[in-house]
Structures are given as C-alpha cells and as structure tokens.
Amino acid sequence: xxxxxxxxxxxxxxxxxxxxxxxxxxxLTVAVFWTWLVVRWTNDFLLDGALIERGTSFFPTAPFxxxxxxxxxxxxxxxxxxxxxxxxxxxxxxxxxxxxxxxELAIGVWATILLTVLxxxxxxxxxxxxxxxxxxxxxxxRSLALGYTELFRGTPLLAQLFVLYFATPLTTVIRExxxxxxxxxxxxxxxxxxxxxxxxxxxxxxxxxxSALNSVPEGQLTAARAIGLSKVDGIRHVVLPQGLRYAIPGxxxxxxxxxxxxxxxxxxxxxxxxxxxxAIASETYRYTELFVLAGLFYLALVISxxxxxxxxxEQVAIPGLGTTGR
Amino acid sequence: xxDPLLALDDVYKSYGEEQVLSGVSFExxxxxxxxxxxxxxxxxxTMLRCVNRLTEIDSGDxxxxxxxxxxADTDVNELRKQVGMVFQDFNLFAHLTALGNVTxxxxxxxxxxxxxxxxxxxxxxxxVGLSDQADSYPAELSGxxxxxxxxxxxxxxxxxxxxxxxxxxxxxxxxxxxxVEVMRDLAAEGITMLVVSHEMGFARSAASDIIFLDExxxxxxxxPEQLFExxxxxxxxxxxxxxxxxxxxx
Numbered sequence: 279x280x281x282x283x284x285x286x287x288x289x290x291x292x293x294x295x296x297x298x299x300x301x302x303x304x305x306l307t308v309a310v311f312w313t314w315l316v317v318r319w320t321n322d323f324l325l326d327g328a329l330i331e332r333g334t335s336f337f338p339t340a341p342f343x344x345x346x347x348x349x350x351x352x353x354x355x356x357x358x359x360x361x362x363x364x365x366x367x368x369x370x371x372x373x374x375x376x377x378x379x380x381x382e383l384a385i386g387v388w389a390t391i392l393l394t395v396l397x398x399x400x401x402x403x404x405x406x407x408x409x410x411x412x413x414x415x416x417x418x419x420r421s422l423a424l425g426y427t428e429l430f431r432g433t434p435l436l437a438q439l440f441v442l443y444f445a446t447p448l449t450t451v452i453r454e455x456x457x458x459x460x461x462x463x464x465x466x467x468x469x470x471x472x473x474x475x476x477x478x479x480x481x482x483x484x485x486x487x488x489s490a491l492n493s494v495p496e497g498q499l500t501a502a503r504a505i506g507l508s509k510v511d512g513i514r515h516v517v518l519p520q521g522l523r524y525a526i527p528g529x530x531x532x533x534x535x536x537x538x539x540x541x542x543x544x545x546x547x548x549x550x551x552x553x554x555x556x557a558i559a560s561e562t563y564r565y566t567e568l569f570v571l572a573g574l575f576y577l578a579l580v581i582s583x584x585x586x587x588x589x590x591x592e593q594v595a596i597p598g599l600g601t602t603g604r
Numbered sequence: 605x606x607d608p609l610l611a612l613d614d615v616y617k618s619y620g621e622e623q624v625l626s627g628v629s630f631e632x633x634x635x636x637x638x639x640x641x642x643x644x645x646x647x648x649x650t651m652l653r654c655v656n657r658l659t660e661i662d663s664g665d666x667x668x669x670x671x672x673x674x675x676a677d678t679d680v681n682e683l684r685k686q687v688g689m690v691f692q693d694f695n696l697f698a699h700l701t702a703l704g705n706v707t708x709x710x711x712x713x714x715x716x717x718x719x720x721x722x723x724x725x726x727x728x729x730x731x732v733g734l735s736d737q738a739d740s741y742p743a744e745l746s747g748x749x750x751x752x753x754x755x756x757x758x759x760x761x762x763x764x765x766x767x768x769x770x771x772x773x774x775x776x777x778x779x780x781x782x783x784v785e786v787m788r789d790l791a792a793e794g795i796t797m798l799v800v801s802h803e804m805g806f807a808r809s810a811a812s813d814i815i816f817l818d819e820x821x822x823x824x825x826x827x828p829e830q831l832f833e834x835x836x837x838x839x840x841x842x843x844x845x846x847x848x849x850x851x852x853x854x
Contacts, residue, residue: 495695497691497693497695498695498697498698500658500691500695501689501691501695501696501697501757502697502708503658503680503684504656504658504684504688504689504691504758505684505685505688505708505709505713505757505758505761506681506682506684506685506709506713506761507681507708507709507712507713508681511712515708515712516697516699516708519699520698520699523699596698596699596741597741597743597744598698598741598742598743598744599698599699599741599743
C-alpha cells in the first residue's frame with residue numbers, strides 16, 4: 279500500500295489528472311487538436327495530398343485577416359478606450375499569421391510524437407531489468423545498473439546526443455541500412471536521437487520503477503518464493519505487476535519531460551516540431567507567432583499524455599493497490 | 605517403521621553475533637500436528653523458515669521424508685513445492701484475487717493450465733469456506749478471510765507439510781476463531797502441520813506434540829497433556845502460566 283508519504287503525492291497527482299477530465303473545454307480542445315493532426319497526416323502521408331495539396335492549410339486566412347483589420351479600425355476609432363478591442367484584433371492577426379505554417383508544424387509534431395513514443399517505449403524495455411537489477415541484483419549487477427543510471431542522469435542529454443551523433447560511427451552505420459531516409463522511414467539523425475532518448479529515458483524511468491519496486495512489501499516476494507517460484511519468476515509474477523502500478527504517476531512525469539526534451543533532437547538536425555518552428559521563424563522573422571504556436575502544440579501533447587496516463591491508471595487499477603482503487 | 609516426515613538434527617543458526625538456534629533437534633511423523641511455543645525472540649519463526657529454507661541454517665541437517673533438504677545441491681523450489689507456508693501477516697499477493705492467489709502456484713510452479721488451476725483453486729477456497737469470495741481482492745477481505753485464503757494458497761500446492769508462522773497473531777480477536785476452525789479441520793483431515801502459535805485452545809485440542817523453545821533451544825517437547833498439566837522444566841511452567849493469564853478467554 280506504499281508509504282503514507284508516497285500515497286499523498288500520488289493522490290495529489292491523481293486529483294490533478296481528475297481535474298483535467300472534468301474540464302470539458304480541455305477535452306474538446308484536445309479532441310480538435312488530434313482530429314486535425316490525424317486528418318493532416320492522413321492527407322499528407324497516406325492520401326498523397328488528395329484532400330488538399332501538401333503544405334496548404336485547411337483553413338483560409340482571409341476571414342481572420344478581415345476580422346483583424348475591421349477590429350483594428352474599430353479600436354482606432356474608439357481612441358484611448360479602444361485598446362481591449364485592439365488586443366482582440368491582435369489575436370486574429372496572430373491566427374491569420376499562423377495558419378499558413380500549420381501544415382508544416384503538423385509534420386513536425388509527427389516526428390516529435392514518434393521520437394517520444396519510441397524513446398519512452400524502448401527506454402521502458404531497458405528500464406525494467408535495470409530497476410530490477412538495482413533492487414534485487416547482486417553487488418556487481420547492482421553497481422553496473424547504478425553506474426549506467428548515474429552516467430545517463432548525470433550528463434546533459436544534449437551532450438549525449440552530440441556524442442552519439444558526432445563521435446560514434448552510429449550515423450554512418452544507420453545511413454547504410456536499407457530504407458532509412460526513404461518514404462515513411464526518417465533519416466539517420468532521427469534514429470540516433472531515438473537511441474539517445476532510449477538510453478537516457480531508461481535511466482530516468484528505472485529510477486521511478488526502482489522506488490516503486492521498493493514500495494512493494496518484502497513479504498510479497500517471500501510468499502512467492504514460499505510457494506516454489508524462483509526469484510526471477512517471483513519478481514515477474516508478483517513484484518513487477520504491483521511495482522509497475524505504483525510507478526505509473528512518477529513514470530507519467532518522465533513521459534511529459536520526454537515530450538519536451540525531444541526538442542533537443544533539433545540540435546542534431548532532426549526535423550521535429552522545434553526544428554521546423556525554428557526554421558520557419560528564421561525565414562519569416564515571425565518568431566513570436568511561431569514559438570507561441572509551438573508552445574501550444576507541446577502543451578496539447580502534454581495534456582494528451584496526462585489524459586492517456588490517467589486512463590491507463592484507471593484501466594489497470596486494483597482495489598487496495600496504489601490510490602486509484604480506494 | 606518408515607522415516608519421520610520431518611526431522612531436524614542439531615540445527616544451529618545465528619544472525620551475526622546473535623545465536624538464534626542452538627542445536628535444535630526434533631522429529632515429527634506424517635499426520636502430526638506440532639505446536640511450537642516460546643517467548644518472543646526464542647527462534648520459533650526462524651526455525652520454521654529454516655524448514656523451507658527461507659532462512660539458511662549454519663550447521664546441522666533437516667530431513668523431509670528422508671531426504672536431506674539442507675544439502676547444498678537441494679533444489680529449494682522443489683522443496684518449497686512440498687512445504688506450504690502460512691504467514692503471520694498473510695502476505696497475500698495484493699494484485700491478485702483470492703482465486704488468483706490460490707492458482708498462481710498451480711499455474712506457474714505446477715504448470716497447470718488455467719482451467720484446471722481454476723477448478724482446483726475453487727476446491728481449495730471451498731475447503732476454507734471462501735469460494736464465494738473467489739473474485740475479491742485482498743484489500744476487500746477481512747483479516748480472517750485473508751488468512752483463510754493464505755491457507756488455501758498453501759494447501760493448493762498439495763504439500764507434505766504445512767508451516768504456520770503465528771497465523772492468528774495479526775488478527776483482531778473476533779476473527780481468530782474462523783482461522784483456528786479451518787486449522788482444526790485440516791488437523792482432523794490428517795494434514796501434517798508445524799504451527800508456531802500461542803493459540804492454546806488449538807494447541808490443547810489439535811496438537812500431537814507441543815515444543816517449547818526458549819533461547820534457541822528446545823526446553824521441553826511432549827504431548828499437550830504433559831506440557832500443560834505436568835511440565836518437566838520450571839521454565840515451561842513459568843511461561844505457560846504467563847501465557848494463560850494474557851490469553852485468557854481468547
């Protein structure tokens with residue numbers, strides 16, 4: 279049932295997540311965001327621009343421009359008291375200015391999501407044995423796992439990306455692989471970033487899972503051993519199913535972090551959301567609009583991830599385990 | 605006559621400086637119910653855990669059904685299939701239902717398929733009167749029910765010997781009865797049980813032998829009538845009289 283301390287934190291996180299679902303406006307925004315993304319991707323990737331030409335926005339800019347100029351003149355005619363109307367006009371201007379870049383950013387979002395999902399999923403595959411080694415390993419495995427974790431948590435992610443990209447032959451090796459950089463398959467830099475995020479995220483995830491494993495009472499494994507399960511089987515069938523449930527709230531944090539950290543991949547030329555935003559901004563000098571837009575996209579992704587994790591937590595909830603079942 | 609089912613021969617165990625078991629020897633036959641009593645810290649639980657090697661002994665031998673189980677090359681998982689254990693704080697698998705708790709060993713240790721394991725699991729829950737709680741999670745059960753599931757879980761492995769480590773100590777007084785009743789039924793069915801418990805009612809009515817352990821040594825070992833009515837050692841009498849006063853009416 280965890281320590282009283284961890285229960286409190288988990289509860290706080292839960293309340294926060296529950297607050298999210300209680301917001302119909304949030305849900306609506308997330309739904310609109312995802313519908314747009316999926317339609318955009320389907321059009322650009324699968325239908326070869328059948329609905330609308332690639333790179334052309336679904337939304338016309340003219341109405342927003344008209345609204346902006348109408349409100350602008352209204353604000354001017356109102357004189358000194360017209361400034362709130364001016365703000366609204368500014369908002370419409372922002373929308374009109376942003377619309378042409380939406381298609382390009384949607385493609386960037388695709389790369390960001392792919393990077394994050396692959397990084398977190400592959401990282402999880404490494405993190406589980408890593409955390410088990412930390413909690414149940416012998417002296418040597420334990421220190422190896424600790425060394426790994428400290429190395430990847432203790433050095434900057436950007437440095438890890440640079441080392442993998444520039445200082446190892448990884449780039450050349452991946453480039454030579456068939457299909458890399460053709461069609462749907464992103465180019466080598468993307469895969470180097472996936473490897474970096476996997477290795478880095480594994481270290482962080484293993485910390486969350488390790489502390490969750492520690493909160494599984496010792497008697498659980500003892501009881502598993504007592505019915506004749508080997509240590510490995512006991513961990514697999516008894517400790518992990520409980521520990522991983524405890525780990526969900528903390529692990530969700532890592533997912534949220536990784537969504538935003540994935541922007542670092544832009545430094546090794548991966549064309550994800552941040553890189554595309556930056557590229558357009560330096561061409562058009564519309565830095566404010568574009569980075570506000572990118573920020574909103576990251577926010578939408580983070581809120582989506584929180585909602586997803588809340589759903590997962592509810593689905594796997596067991597009475598008396600963690601907080602959800604109470 | 606055949607070998608005793610369980611035999612401890614001069615077993616020693618220490619934790620660092622602290623000597624917990626100092627030359628413990630006794631035997632019990634199949635069908636026996638031996639109850640181990642003694643002051644706290646006397647090594648009762650340690651002795652029990654040595655039998656299924658949750659704790660490793662320092663020296664001596666333990667035999668189960670004629671086989672020395674303390675040999676270095678004994679497969680502990682094989683041993684534990686034959687020796688069930690019931691814990692003081694239940695240790696039910698918190699993520700599994702009552703039925704799941706009983707069937708985990710059947711499936712993952714005995715390699716039974718799911719349907720057969722479920723069938724067997726139900727039978728054992730029935731045996732402890734809990735087949736109606738098969739789908740309840742441990743958190744949804746009372747302490748007494750939890751312990752009965754714990755007993756069913758141990759029984760399901762069809763062990764030669766059942767170890768009980770203070771099975772009623774963590775229970776509210778009003779829940780002790782249902783667990784003791786199940787244990788009495790098992791004793792009557794001829795299941796071999798080694799029980800660490802201060803449930804004197806159970807000891808008097810169900811025990812073949814009482815073992816009084818103090819400071820890691822067996823001070824006295826004999827049938828309940830002898831220990832309760834006519835203890836040979838002074839310390840046994842002292843301990844029992846203290847126990848009777850504290851446990852009166854339970």
